[in-house]
Amino acid sequence: MRLQDLSAALLELDASHRRRYRATLESPQGVDIVIDGEEYLSFASNDYLGLADHPSLVRALQQGADRWGAGSGASHLLTGHTLAHQQAEEELAGFVGREAALLFGSGYAANLAVLTSLVGRGDAVFADKLNHASLNDGCLLSRADFQRFRHNDLDHLEQLLAASDAPTKLIAVDAVYSMDGDQAPLPALLALAERYDAWLYVDDAHGFGVLGDGRGSVAAHDLSSERLIYMATLGKAAGLAGAFVAGGRPLIDWLVNKARTYIFTTAQPPALAAAVGVSLRLIAEAGERRERLGQLIARCRQRLDGTPYAGQSATPIQPFVVGSDESAVLLADALRRQGYWVPAVRPPTVPENGSRLRISLSARHELSQLDALLDLMLSQAAN
Numbered sequence: 001m002r003l004q005d006l007s008a009a010l011l012e013l014d015a016s017h018r019r020r021y022r023a024t025l026e027s028p029q030g031v032d033i034v035i036d037g038e039e040y041l042s043f044a045s046n047d048y049l050g051l052a053d054h055p056s057l058v059r060a061l062q063q064g065a066d067r068w069g070a071g072s073g074a075s076h077l078l079t080g081h082t083l084a085h086q087q088a089e090e091e092l093a094g095f096v097g098r099e100a101a102l103l104f105g106s107g108y109a110a111n112l113a114v115l116t117s118l119v120g121r122g123d124a125v126f127a128d129k130l131n132h133a134s135l136n137d138g139c140l141l142s143r144a145d146f147q148r149f150r151h152n153d154l155d156h157l158e159q160l161l162a163a164s165d166a167p168t169k170l171i172a173v174d175a176v177y178s179m180d181g182d183q184a185p186l187p188a189l190l191a192l193a194e195r196y197d198a199w200l201y202v203d204d205a206h207g208f209g210v211l212g213d214g215r216g217s218v219a220a221h222d223l224s225s226e227r228l229i230y231m232a233t234l235g236k237a238a239g240l241a242g243a244f245v246a247g248g249r250p251l252i253d254w255l256v257n258k259a260r261t262y263i264f265t266t267a268q269p270p271a272l273a274a275a276v277g278v279s280l281r282l283i284a285e286a287g288e289r290r291e292r293l294g295q296l297i298a299r300c301r302q303r304l305d306g307t308p309y310a311g312q313s314a315t316p317i318q319p320f321v322v323g324s325d326e327s328a329v330l331l332a333d334a335l336r337r338q339g340y341w342v343p344a345v346r347p348p349t350v351p352e353n354g355s356r357l358r359i360s361l362s363a364r365h366e367l368s369q370l371d372a373l374l375d376l377m378l379s380q381a382a383n
């Protein structure tokens with residue numbers, strides 16, 4: 001893209017309903033948000049448990065800053081690694097029942113780290129078609145043979161594994177698919193990983209805090225294996241920012257030595273790490289919030305079942321699939337005029353003709369609020 005072509009290209013995005021704009025929040029994250037001076041009921045965040053502005057978490061950050069200052073000032077290998085980071089890693093490992101864990105600045109960085117450290121030229125990665133963009137970028141950056149299998153299609157995956165003679169194989173999946181809310185068949189995937197001597201890398205960005213009593217998708221299935229690598233982010237249900245990878249000690253030590261997105265970046269502010277323990281305690285104690293989420297999910301499914309818009313999700317991500325880009329944008333605009341913030345998601349984030357509104361549920365929504373939203377969506381979409 002040349003400098004002189006940028007403006008025309010942006011206009012083209014506008015014309016095809018694919019230009020993206022940022023809404024600027026004038027309130028903390030939550031279900032009641034303010035944008036451009038207007039109040040909205042939001043179904044748009046990944047703050048599934050409503051912890052992002054929890055007073056205990058805010059206080060933990062404040063106390064962390066008092067104790068540790070603002071910035072870490074260096075990368076982890078050059079004095080940026082504080083006792084706060086160290087303790088957070090130990091707490092995270094314990095929480096998900098693994099030997100060790102490693103903190104990252106973001107889930108994106110964690111995905112690049114694992115993929116580029118474990119596979120390279122001549123190796124092979126096997127990735128679900130609907131994996132998150134950051135996993136795909138990690139696969140590309142690794143330079144391994146990048147093979148994508150049809151969504152949740154174990155037979156297709158097995159064919160690809162059986163045909164591969166790559167020395168190192170790695171299967172990469174989202175545990176909960178971020179635009180559809182459906183889940184990967186983790187026990188069967190682990191069985192395939194065992195059979196074909198592959199790593200199984202699980203990105204649980206949307207399951208951590210929500211599934212398995214908050215301990216995530218792998219805990220929900222009670223799986224344990226040295227070849228299973230777990231990644232979860234701390235910016236979604238955990239209410240903070242960053243991410244962690246958990247697994248065996250040798251794996252974590254290898255990442256410390258090899259992962260470029262770990263080595264060549266400044267450590268997160270220690271105050272953030274200091275708040276991780278509080279977030280984990282809040283997650284552990286959030287049984288009632290998860291129950292409320294369960295009720296909201298059940299209501300959403302019950303009301304969308306049998307309509308043309310329904311997905312297959314048992315998680316807080318509930319897709320409302322309308323098809324064309326234009327319908328999605330028009331519906332989102334109509335909802336906005338009535339005080340509801342529900343994002344339209346269009347290609348390339350979702351497949352062509354798969355444009356949708358992505359309803360994201362939070363434990364802080366009332367059932368009556370969800371009902372009112374669905375009433376509106378069902379009547380407007382039919383027009």
Ligand SMILES: *Cc1c(COP(=O)(O)O)cnc(C)c1O
Binds near residue numbers: 111132134135242
């Ligand atoms: C959000 C997300 C990421 C990226 O995590 P960040 O911490 O936001 O960088 C990775 N994978 C999936 C599936 C996600 O939804």
